[in-house]
Amino acid sequence: MDAAFVVEVETLAAILDQLDYFQVLKLEPGATPKEIKTAYHRESRVFHPDRFLGHQDPEFRVRVLAIHKRITEAYTVLRDEPSRRQYEERISGPERERYLRWTMEETEAPAEEEIGTTEKGRKLYGAALVELEAGRLDAAERNLKMALLFEPQNPHYARKVEEVARLRKASLQAGSLSST
Amino acid sequence: MSEAVAIGIDLGTSNSCVSAVTDAPEVIPNEWGETVHASVVRFLEGGAVLVGNEAKRRMADDPRNTVSSAKRIIGRYFFSEEVKRARERMPYEIKEGPNHGVRIQVRDELLTVPEISALVLKEMKELAATHLSREVTHAVITCPAYFNDNQRQATRDAARLAGLQVLRIINEPTAAALAYGYGKGLSQKVAVYDLGGGTFDISILELGDDVFEVLSTAGDTYLGGDDFDARIVDFLVRSFHERTGLDLRQNKWCLHRLKEAAERAKIDLSDREVADVVVEQICKDPSGKVLDLRVQLSRGDFAKMVHDLAQRTFKVCDEALQSARLTAQDIDAVVLVGGSTRMPIIREGVAHYFGREPLGDIDPDHVVAVGAAIHANSLMGKEGGTVLLDVTPLPLRVATVGGFAEVVLDKNTPVPIERSKIFTTSRDGQEKVRIEVLQGESSQAKECESLGSFEFSGFRKAGRGEVEIEVVFEIDNNGIVNVTARDRETGQQANTTLHLSSGLSPQEIEEKASRIQGVRLARSEAG
Numbered sequence: 001m002d003a004a005f006v007v008e009v010e011t012l013a014a015i016l017d018q019l020d021y022f023q024v025l026k027l028e029p030g031a032t033p034k035e036i037k038t039a040y041h042r043e044s045r046v047f048h049p050d051r052f053l054g055h056q057d058p059e060f061r062v063r064v065l066a067i068h069k070r071i072t073e074a075y076t077v078l079r080d081e082p083s084r085r086q087y088e089e090r091i092s093g094p095e096r097e098r099y100l101r102w103t104m105e106e107t108e109a110p111a112e113e114e115i116g117t118t119e120k121g122r123k124l125y126g127a128a129l130v131e132l133e134a135g136r137l138d139a140a141e142r143n144l145k146m147a148l149l150f151e152p153q154n155p156h157y158a159r160k161v162e163e164v165a166r167l168r169k170a171s172l173q174a175g176s177l178s179s180t
Numbered sequence: 181m182s183e184a185v186a187i188g189i190d191l192g193t194s195n196s197c198v199s200a201v202t203d204a205p206e207v208i209p210n211e212w213g214e215t216v217h218a219s220v221v222r223f224l225e226g227g228a229v230l231v232g233n234e235a236k237r238r239m240a241d242d243p244r245n246t247v248s249s250a251k252r253i254i255g256r257y258f259f260s261e262e263v264k265r266a267r268e269r270m271p272y273e274i275k276e277g278p279n280h281g282v283r284i285q286v287r288d289e290l291l292t293v294p295e296i297s298a299l300v301l302k303e304m305k306e307l308a309a310t311h312l313s314r315e316v317t318h319a320v321i322t323c324p325a326y327f328n329d330n331q332r333q334a335t336r337d338a339a340r341l342a343g344l345q346v347l348r349i350i351n352e353p354t355a356a357a358l359a360y361g362y363g364k365g366l367s368q369k370v371a372v373y374d375l376g377g378g379t380f381d382i383s384i385l386e387l388g389d390d391v392f393e394v395l396s397t398a399g400d401t402y403l404g405g406d407d408f409d410a411r412i413v414d415f416l417v418r419s420f421h422e423r424t425g426l427d428l429r430q431n432k433w434c435l436h437r438l439k440e441a442a443e444r445a446k447i448d449l450s451d452r453e454v455a456d457v458v459v460e461q462i463c464k465d466p467s468g469k470v471l472d473l474r475v476q477l478s479r480g481d482f483a484k485m486v487h488d489l490a491q492r493t494f495k496v497c498d499e500a501l502q503s504a505r506l507t508a509q510d511i512d513a514v515v516l517v518g519g520s521t522r523m524p525i526i527r528e529g530v531a532h533y534f535g536r537e538p539l540g541d542i543d544p545d546h547v548v549a550v551g552a553a554i555h556a557n558s559l560m561g562k563e564g565g566t567v568l569l570d571v572t573p574l575p576l577r578v579a580t581v582g583g584f585a586e587v588v589l590d591k592n593t594p595v596p597i598e599r600s601k602i603f604t605t606s607r608d609g610q611e612k613v614r615i616e617v618l619q620g621e622s623s624q625a626k627e628c629e630s631l632g633s634f635e636f637s638g639f640r641k642a643g644r645g646e647v648e649i650e651v652v653f654e655i656d657n658n659g660i661v662n663v664t665a666r667d668r669e670t671g672q673q674a675n676t677t678l679h680l681s682s683g684l685s686p687q688e689i690e691e692k693a694s695r696i697q698g699v700r701l702a703r704s705e706a707g
Contacts, residue, residue, distance in 0.1 A: 041391040044567050049596070049657060053347065054561040065596065069654070072569075072597045103650075104588065104601040135278060170276045 006060065009047075013063035020091050020100050021074035029088075033079065040075040047071060077102045116157075121150040125157060128164075137168045186318040186347060186560045187308045188355070188552025189301060191335065192219055193251040193404065194377030195519065197546055198304040199553035200312060205359070206553075207546045208311045211703065216519075216545045217307075221299045222246040223286040230702040231303035240436060243271035245286045249406070250296040252378050254338070255331030255683075257630075258282050262401075271432055294334050294684065298341035298696045305342060306701060319344045320556040322548050324374075325351035325381045326399030326573045328619045329631045329661040330683065336658065337684050341696045347559045349658040352376075353383035354394055354570055355551030356517045360542060361387045362554050362566055369395075369510055371500075373530055373538070374517035374548075375493065378404040382497050384504040384511070393569040396503035396592045398496045403489065405446075405520035411485045412442035412477065416457060419475050426463060426471075434463055438473075445477050450522045454478045483525045490529045497533060503592050514538040519545050569594055572655050577628060579616035585625040588653050598654040602668065605639070605647045612637045613649055613674075617663055636665040636674035649674070 022029050025039040047068045055061055078084045083102070090099035116122035128143035144161045151157060187208075190197045195216045198208045207215045210232065218236035223229055223245045230238075239246045249270070256262045258276040267274045273285040283290040301321070309316045321344075323335050332349055339346045353372035361370065366387045374381040381399040385392055416438050417428050428434040441459045448455035459473040501507060514530060516538045521527065531537050558565025571592045577585035578601070589599050603613055613636045620628030639647050648668040655661055665674040684692070 040569075041388055041393065041567075044569055045391055048567045048569075050348070050559055050565065050567065053559050069596045069598055072594045073599075076593055076597065102599070104599065167276070167278060 009063050013066055016070055021078055024070050024074040036078050043071045118150045121147045137164055140164050184315050184317050185312055186556035187316055188320045188549050188556045189304045190322050190548040192376055193249050196300055197549035198308050199549040200308055201553050201557035205550045208308050210307050219300050220248045221296055224702055228700045228702040229299055231299055247272050247296050250293050253282055254293045254297055255334035294338040294341055295692055297338035301339055301342035303701055317345055318347050320348050320350055320552040322350055322352045322355045322552050324379045325353050325383055325397040326401055328574055328629050332659050333683050340689055341693045343697045347556055351570055352548045353381050354568055356515050356547045357385045357392055358554055359547045359551035360515050365389050368512040370513045371511045372515045375520040376404050376518040377406055380493050382500045384500050391567045394571045396500045397571055397573050398500040400496055403492055407489055408446055408486050409442040412445055413438045420473055449479050449482055490525055494533050508534045516544050517547055574619045577618040579625040583625050585618050585623055585628050595655045596657050598652050600650050600652045603649045604645045608644050609641045631661055632678045634663050635677045638675045639667055
């Protein structure tokens with residue numbers, strides 16, 4: 001592989017976040033759908049990560065992947081007429097910098113499901129999950145039952161207790177079979 | 181020692197196949213010259229394992245310790261419909277493991293499904309190593325285009341357990357297209373119609389010289405050759421009942437022999453007009469008299485029995501063409517994949533649907549493995565290679581309030597790709613965000629497949645709504661999903677914990693890998 005290409009990858013990866021999708025695909029703003037597809041194929045031929053799977057420098061591989069992901073992203077947005085129109089509007093407006101990449105709208109939904117209503121309940125529930133992951137079913141069940149003492153109505157805790165009980169039963173059965 | 185070689189493996193529901201490129205692509209035979217190997221694993225007394233056609237032929241000797249069709253349940257949760265069905269149908273025992281996982285009980289061991297598949301892969305690996313007299317370390321493994329993330333991860337785990345470095349997981353139809361078009365400099369739109377033992381896939385591709393772009397893919401994970409066999413079994417049971425008043429379904433052993441007979445009849449009908457179905461000594465009547473089953477099945481009657489199954493595949497073809505914004509007339513070539521496409525009713529149906537004869541000179545049992553081998557060879561840097569641009573088959577979603585699932589990346593989006601979504605904190609001082617990631621066609625979270633619940637932590641402490649968390653959803657070249665998060669303002673990467681995933685942890689893979697690699701594969705004494 002020639003040194004010029006290594007430099008190209010490095011440079012392109014560094015400025016990726018400052019390019020709009022037309023620039024990523026090396027296209028003029030008014031490009032036709034056919035030109036967009038041709039550009040996607042052309043750029044993929046150059047930057048597809050499969051071509052560099054055996055490259056010894058992992059950082060180089062990471063950069064190539066980042067570039068190719070952006071090429072795909074650009075193609076995905078520009079090939080679809082409605083999303084292309086919306087994108088063009090956004091990047092020709094005053095907030096161009098913010099809209100160079102297609103990001104989903106901010107979600108109004110709460111980011112965290114409120115599992116518990118008491119600090120102690122939440123703590124015990126968390127501890128139970130840790131025990132469960134480690135396969136210590138007895139300890140998980142104990143923690144969950146304690147959590148239920150603080151919040152007897154909590155459906156999450158109740159459901160989890162049932163699940164753990166089921167798993168214990170299953171593991172007991174498996175144990176007795178494997179010992180025969 | 182000679183140079184290591186990369187192989188291509190078609191890990192099928194019913195049959196598997198392995199290929200490698202030495203001078204040209206070659207399908208690798210076993211010691212009996214067989215190139216298609218049943219994906220059947222039999223656990224022998226004393227710890228050795230028999231894999232392949234011999235294991236299938238002798239299935240009746242020890243059905244409880246012989247595992248077939250493991251691919252139907254790979255990467256599935258215990259509570260899933262697929263596992264429920266398998267528990268009803270399969271003679272081996274399926275149990276629940278931790279985190280809603282699946283375990284299979286054979287002899288005194290509980291095995292995960294990837295371990296079963298790993299033994300099939302290990303057999304393929306050893307066949308290749310013996311045949312090529314070389315060490316085999318790297319492989320491209322194929323999976324149905326319609327496989328979700330859990331199924332892909334489980335397939336990759338299986339390969340790792342078998343001691344293979346996975347260069348790529350590629351989609352079966354894409355591999356087939358590669359075998360068809362590699363190095364030909366074609367400029368065509370191609371449909372790959374893949375009817376396997378357990379699944380149906382259709383992919384529409386645009387070949388442009390050395391770039392193969394998948395335009396769309398669609399599938400049905402509940403539809404395959406086995407369903408055609410099941411229709412014949414129904415017919416055999418019915419006609420036997422009419423004649424004798426006896427119900428053969430009552431006995432698993434009878435049912436097994438009927439299934440074998442049904443599959444044989446189906447294959448017979450591929451080049452004959454009438455099949456004679458004979459199962460000697462199938463059961464005894466109440467007086468103790470031993471009865472045989474003898475029935476004739478004509479191609480026409482069979483066609484009627486399975487007409488609706490064939491039609492279902494064409495509904496899926498409609499969907500794929502529509503996604504690609506094409507019609508059947510736009511297709512320049514049709515490639516058939518999977519043993520089930522040998523059925524005349526399928527060949528005729530496909531020819532009628534696309535208005536052209538499917539390509540006749542491609543072996544539907546070999547083509548996927550050959551494509552995988554070609555790709556493996558180019559990934560090893562041996563040749564320039566063809567660029568494969570594939571798509572994700574299912575919408576990727578996040579669970580939202582009220583049990584809904586919002587689309588993050590739609591189906592048929594090209595991969596590799598990433599998309600971010602911004603979440604804001606909903607509580608003062610909130611330190612954690614938990615997001616459930618799903619894959620599926622439904623906007624109802626409970627009808628989609630859960631890929632896991634990701635918990636992100638380690639944010640700045642700030643007031644409600646003040647921290648913007650950017651969650652990045654990535655689908656890589658293997659079709660595998662990665663989710664990460666960072667503080668949008670500071671760029672600080674969050675810590676990620678994955679809950680509720682049925683997959684194997686890195687430690688489990690390491691432990692099980694040494695066990696699988698230590699297993700002795702029995703060689704059969706007769707072909």
